[in-house]
Amino acid sequence: MGALLMEVVALLVGLALLTLGGDGLVRGAVALAARWGVSPLLAGLVIVGFGTSSPELVVSLQAALGQSPDIALGNVIGSNIANILLILGICGLILPLTVQANALRRDGLAMVGATLFFLLLVRDGSLGRPDGLMFLVALAAYLVWSYRTERVHPEGPEVALHQAEADSVRPRPQALWLSWLFTLGGLALLLVGARLFLWGAVAVGEWLGIPQALIGLTLVAVGTSLPELAVSLIAVLRREADVAVGNILGSNIFNILAILGVSSMVQPLPLAGRLLAVDQWVMLAAALALVLFLLTGRRLNRFEAAALLGGYVVYVAFMAM
Known part of the structure; x- marks a missing residue:
């Protein structure tokens, strides 16, 4: 029992370090970007989008290196x-999310496209190094597409959205050394937190008799998504619905193209039975439902938000059966 208590403590401490590290990395990087005159696209889309996905990246990468592919893949899908x-x-229940369809159309379609690309590449039951390279090439193409779009239309809604995303996490003006401290300190906390979190999650899951795929889909996935939850909730409380939704779209794109790209380049990832048979299709259905809600009614009302949240409850209950 003492060993289990230690593993639970490691899980909770690791989760706290992941959350603090992700937040520190994003805030420090955005502050440095502002100091160096980085464009809204890079600050909002790349730094915030990739930064809030940094816990998923570090955890999936360490899981892949630790020969735990079910957790690496389950973390991203979950x-x-x-x-x-x-x-x-949750955000849509707090405040109906009225969005500018033009600002989210590109990223919404890119998210669905990345999801379909994932389904295409895992048809043989694994992600190898060539698949990882194709993910990274697709990520580069998406960033070039975004850059060219926003360079041609610098006053367009996409630029305003990414500027708002950067502003939502930018700290007050601070010394250069403090920005670097946030950035490097956040990265260090991520690395230590990921190791503790993975060790605790796997140990607790084994004690409860839960397969690693389910650990990745639930405990690890929700834990590493806390930065996205924090950014989206803050945006909703500020009545910035575009930022809340844009943060999720960007994070999901990076989760597939960047995290699985890097992880499968480092270590090929075989896909477990239920991930291939069930969970990847749930991921696609969720992506299509969100884009449908946003591009038809240009809002996510409370009824639709309740449907999404209810769908998650049913999904988790189905896994527990």
């Missing part, structure tokens, strides 16, 4: 499902 069904479900 995070994408939780980002839409759980986080936007």
